[in-house]
Amino acid sequence: MQEHDARQHLDDAHAHAHTLGRGVLTATFAIRHPRGLDVVFLLDEPGTDFQIGMGAASEDFGSVLSIGVDRQGGRLRATAAHTVGGRRRSIPVRVVHRSASVIAVEASPLPLRDRPASLKCWSFVRSGDDEHYSDVIGLVAPALAGLPAVPLKTRPR
Numbered sequence: 001m002q003e004h005d006a007r008q009h010l011d012d013a014h015a016h017a018h019t020l021g022r023g024v025l026t027a028t029f030a031i032r033h034p035r036g037l038d039v040v041f042l043l044d045e046p047g048t049d050f051q052i053g054m055g056a057a058s059e060d061f062g063s064v065l066s067i068g069v070d071r072q073g074g075r076l077r078a079t080a081a082h083t084v085g086g087r088r089r090s091i092p093v094r095v096v097h098r099s100a101s102v103i104a105v106e107a108s109p110l111p112l113r114d115r116p117a118s119l120k121c122w123s124f125v126r127s128g129d130d131e132h133y134s135d136v137i138g139l140v141a142p143a144l145a146g147l148p149a150v151p152l153k154t155r156p157r
Contacts, residue, residue, distance in 0.1 A: 028054050036091075036108025039067050041099050049073065050127040052103075067093065067107050080107040 027044040041052050053068030067080045080093035097104035 006139075017068060030054065030056075036106060036110040037065075037067070038096070038104060038106050040097075040104045041069065043103065048128050050125060052125045065091075065107075065110075067105060069095070069103055069105060076103070078105045082110070 017103070026044045029040045031038045031040075039054055041054075043052075043086040047068075049072045050071050051068060053066060055064060055066040062085055064083045065081075066083075068078070070079070071078045076095055076098060078093045078095050080091040081088050083089075083090055091107045093105055093107045093112060095103065096106050
């Protein structure tokens with residue numbers, strides 16, 4: 001996604017924020033790379049302790065990937081898990097960038113076998129009495145929109 005497109009998306013989100021409720025999580029971006037997944041959470045004045053996260057699952061929820069960040073007492077902790085067929089395993093995860101408005105985490109190595117097809121995605125934030133949950137709408141950069149669709153399977157062979 002081009003920086004201009006990302007800024008426009010963020011401006012549009014701010015313009016519609018009054019109709020969507022409130023929360024500290026402004027946007028979530030995920031980038032898959034050969035060894036894993038980077039997730040960036042954009043925050044709006046997170047003054048208190050919070051939990052934020054995102055997840056992706058196959059169509060039948062047989063494969064679920066979740067990545068989250070908790071902040072309690074000023075301490076930040078990242079977690080990631082991959083559940084396949086009811087068996088949960090932790091994934092190494094680390095915070096690679098932290099500022100007042102951005103938290104970036106990397107989950108790596110991410111096992112490609114049995115990975116979620118990312119057909120269903122969601123994000124959430126909990127802060128004090130506020131809780132916000134949203135389905136993630138996939139946005140594709142115009143340069144990539146013309147590429148042919150790639151079929152993804154829960155258990156590629």
